[in-house]
Amino acid sequence: MPTRSIRLTGAALVAGLGIATLAACGGSGSSSDSSSSSGGGGGSAKKIALLLPESKTTRYETFDRPLFQAAVKKDCASCSIIYSNADQDASKQQQQAEAALTQGANVLVLDPVDGKAAAAIAASAKSQGVPVIAYDRFIAGVDYYVSFDNETVGKIQAQTLVDIIKKGGKTSGDIVMINGSPTDPNAASFKKGAHSVIDSSGFKVAAEYDTPDWSPDKAQAWMEGQISAVKGNLVGVYAANDGTGGGAIAALKAGGVKPLPPVTGQDSELAAIQRILAGDQAMTIYKPVPPEAEAAAKAAIALANKQKPASTKDVEGVPSTILDPIAVTKDTVKDTIVKDNVYKVADICTGSFAAACTAAGLS
Numbered sequence: 001m002p003t004r005s006i007r008l009t010g011a012a013l014v015a016g017l018g019i020a021t022l023a024a025c026g027g028s029g030s031s032s033d034s035s036s037s038s039g040g041g042g043g044s045a046k047k048i049a050l051l052l053p054e055s056k057t058t059r060y061e062t063f064d065r066p067l068f069q070a071a072v073k074k075d076c077a078s079c080s081i082i083y084s085n086a087d088q089d090a091s092k093q094q095q096q097a098e099a100a101l102t103q104g105a106n107v108l109v110l111d112p113v114d115g116k117a118a119a120a121i122a123a124s125a126k127s128q129g130v131p132v133i134a135y136d137r138f139i140a141g142v143d144y145y146v147s148f149d150n151e152t153v154g155k156i157q158a159q160t161l162v163d164i165i166k167k168g169g170k171t172s173g174d175i176v177m178i179n180g181s182p183t184d185p186n187a188a189s190f191k192k193g194a195h196s197v198i199d200s201s202g203f204k205v206a207a208e209y210d211t212p213d214w215s216p217d218k219a220q221a222w223m224e225g226q227i228s229a230v231k232g233n234l235v236g237v238y239a240a241n242d243g244t245g246g247g248a249i250a251a252l253k254a255g256g257v258k259p260l261p262p263v264t265g266q267d268s269e270l271a272a273i274q275r276i277l278a279g280d281q282a283m284t285i286y287k288p289v290p291p292e293a294e295a296a297a298k299a300a301i302a303l304a305n306k307q308k309p310a311s312t313k314d315v316e317g318v319p320s321t322i323l324d325p326i327a328v329t330k331d332t333v334k335d336t337i338v339k340d341n342v343y344k345v346a347d348i349c350t351g352s353f354a355a356a357c358t359a360a361g362l363s
Contacts, residue, residue, distance in 0.1 A: 045078040045079065045080070046076065046078075046079045046080075046106045046107070046301070046304040046305065047079070047080050047081075047082060047100075047103065047104050047105045047106050047304075048072060048079055048080070048081050048082070048105065048106065048107055048109065048300045048301070048304060049081075049082040049083075049084070049097070049100035049101075049103075049105040049107070049108045049109065049110075050065065050068055050069075050081055050082070050083050050084070050109045050135075051084050051086065051093060051096055051097055051100065051108060051109065051110045051111065052064060052065060052083075052084070052085045052086070052111050052135075053085075053086050053088060053093065053111050053112060053113040053137075054085065054086065054087055054088040054113065054213075054214075055085055055087060056088065056213075056214065056215070056216075056243065057214065057241070057243060057267060057269075058267075058269050058270070059267050059269070059289060060085065060111075061085070063289040063290075063293075064111075064135075064136075064289055064292075064293055065083065065085075067289055067290055067293035067294070068081075068109070068293040068296060068297055069081055069083075071293055071294040071296075071297035071298070072297045072300065072301065074297075075297065075298065075301055076301045079301065079304070082100045082103055082105055084096035084099070084100065086113050088113055088213050089113065090112075090113040090114040090117045090118075090183070092113075093110075093112065093113050093118070093121070094117070094120070094121060097110065097121045097124070097125065098124070101124070101125060101128060101130060105130060106130065106303075106304040107130060107131050107132070107133065107300045107303045107304045108121070108122075108125050108130060108131075108132045108133065109133045109135050109296055109300050110122070110132055110133065110134060110135060110139065110142075111134075111135040111136045111137055112134070112137050112139055112185075113183065114183040114184075115137055115138060115139055115140075115183065115184065115185035116183070116185075117183075118134075118139045119139055119140050119141060121139075122134075122139050122140075122141055122142050123141065126141075126143075131143040131144070131303040131304075132144075133145070133146065133296055133299055133300055133303065134146070134147075134318070135147070135292075135296050136148075136186070136292065137184060137185055137186050138185045138186070138315065138316070138318075139185075140316065141318075142318055143303060143318070143319075144299045144303065144309055144311070144318065144319055144320065145315050145318045145319070145320040145321075145322075146292055146295045146296045146299065146320065146321045147186070147292070147320070147321075147322060147323070148287045148292070148322065148323045148324065148325045149322055149323070149324060149325065150186045150189035150190055150193070151189045151190075151192055151193035151196075152193060152324070152325060153189070153190050153193060153266060153285050153287075153325045154189065154190035154191060154192060154193025154194035154195075154196075154197075154240075155193040155194070155196060155197055156193075156285060156325060156327045157190070157193075157194055157238060157240075157264040157265075157266065157283070157285060157327075158193065158194040158195075158196075158197035158198050158201075158238060158264075159197050160264065160282065160283045160327050160329070161175070161198075161236050161238055161262055161264050161282065161283070162197060162198065162201045162203065162236075164236070164262045164282050164283075165203065165235050165236050165261075165262060168262075170235050171202055172202055172203065172204075172235075173203055173204070173233050173234065173235030173236075174203070174204050174205075174206035174230050174233045174234050174235060175198055175203045175204065175205055175206065175234075175235060175236045175237070175238060176205075176206055176207050176208070176223070176226060176230055176234065176236075176237050176238070176248075177191075177194065177198070177205055177207070177208040177209070177237075177238045178208075178209050178211060178219050178222070178223065178237065178238065178239045178240060178244045178245075178247075178248055179191045179194075179208065179209065179210045179211060179238075179240050180210070180211060180214055180240040180241060180244070181210070181211060181212060181213055181214045182210045182212070183213075184214070187210070187214075187240060190240050190266070191210075191240070194238055194240075198238065203235060203236070206226075206229070206230050206233070206234070207226050207229070207230060209222045211240070211244050214240075214241060214243055214244065215243075215247075216243040216244060216246055216247035217247065218247070219239070219243070219244035219245075219247035219248055219251075220247030220248065220250050220251045221247075221251075223237075223247065223248045223251035223252065224251040224254065224255060227251065227252070227255035227257065228255075231255065231257055234257065234261050235261055236261045236262050236263070236282075237252070237261055237262070237263040237264070238264050239263055239264050239265055240264075240266060241265055241266040241267050242265035242266060242267045242268070242269040242271065242272035242281075242284055243267075243269070244265075245263050245264060245265035245266075245272065245275075245281055245284075246265075246271060246272065246275065246281075248263055249263055249275065249280050249281060260279075260280060262282035262283075263280070263281050263282055264281075264282060264283055264284070265281055265283065265284040265285070266284055266285040266287075267284065267285065267287070268284050268285070268286045268287075268328060268336075268337055268342060269284075270343055270347065270348065272284045273328075273333060273337055273343065273348055274348060274353045274356075276328070276329065276330050276333065277330055277333060277348070277353060277356040277357060277359075277360050277362070278352075278353060278356045279330070279356070282329065283327055283328060283329045284327075284328050285325045285326070285327060285328070286325065286326040286327075286328045286336050286337060286342075287323070287325050287326075288323070288326075288340065291323055292323060295321040295323075298310075299321070330360055331360075333348075333360060333362070334360065334361060334362055338362065345357070345362050345363065348362065349362055349363055
């Protein structure tokens with residue numbers, strides 16, 4: 001995996017955009033139905049709609065929204081942004097998209113709640129001459145797509161899990177898989193990638209669950225129901241993201257499973273980084289948001305001005321920018337998450353996590 005170049009790009013963009021400043025100008029994580037901002041400067045004034053899917057996953061309001069807004073303003077000071085968060089409601093997202101089109105959006109940047117349902121949004125927009133960018137999650141028939149290599153995400157998660165289990169001396173046993181939402185097209189790719197590794201690893205998938213709405217509570221409840229059946233031979237838990245991983249860990253602890261088996265994750269949420277340092281979670285996937293948000297912003301500005309954005313490849317016939325994910329374990333938190341200033345050491349190493357941080361060389 002050519003991850004070093006992506007990591008450095010993420011670091012440079014974070015430094016250039018200034019996450020602390022962006023959080024102040026991008027909002028505090030609320031999920032308002034719509035908001036807009038406008039700036040002065042030269043160039044043709046365009047309206048860009050950013051439609052994000054939910055706020056349970058902390059990345060969207062904390063990183064994607066402010067970073068995208070800042071990247072647009074950097075290259076198009078006169079552009080205005082129509083912002084909406086659908087709160088995991090596909091019907092609400094449809095209404096928000098229609099509202100953005102009514103307000104005169106020149107381009108939609110859409111991270112769908114439901115990838116299949118979002119195809120109707122894309123078709124409606126394109127019938128009105130408005131191009132659509134699929135952001136983070138693929139939508140068939142759009143004009144552009146920006147994301148990470150999602151099947152590779154699942155492969156990295158699963159391979160890291162298998163390697164950790166084998167390093168612990170086990171070559172057989174049960175793995176439980178807690179996948180993402182069945183309405184999220186990325187979840188299917190994560191699952192496919194994970195199975196490609198686990199199915200040939202010598203370990204058995206004893207139980208598997210597709211988590212509605214990526215809900216940590218539902219993941220926890222499901223895991224609680226599996227413990228009596230798998231407790232005796234459980235060697236690992238594949239969890240598709242940090243929220244479901246956190247739910248699984250809570251269930252395992254409540255069920256008296258000791259020692260905890262390695263559990264995977266994704267999104268590098270602060271709580272997950274702390275769990276990794278404390279030894280409760282084995283790994284997470286770091287997908288640097290700055291290059292993703294900046295690529296989407298550049299493509300949006302180009303399409304709003306009826307220009308062709310640059311792309312790295314085609315995905316199902318859609319011009320795309322595809323970035324590489326990075327595995328984060330206890331040994332690499334310092335050289336990834338801390339180095340790229342995703343979180344400050346002072347924010348990670350609070351309270352009971354101080355000792356774990358010292359052991360990892362972070363304090």
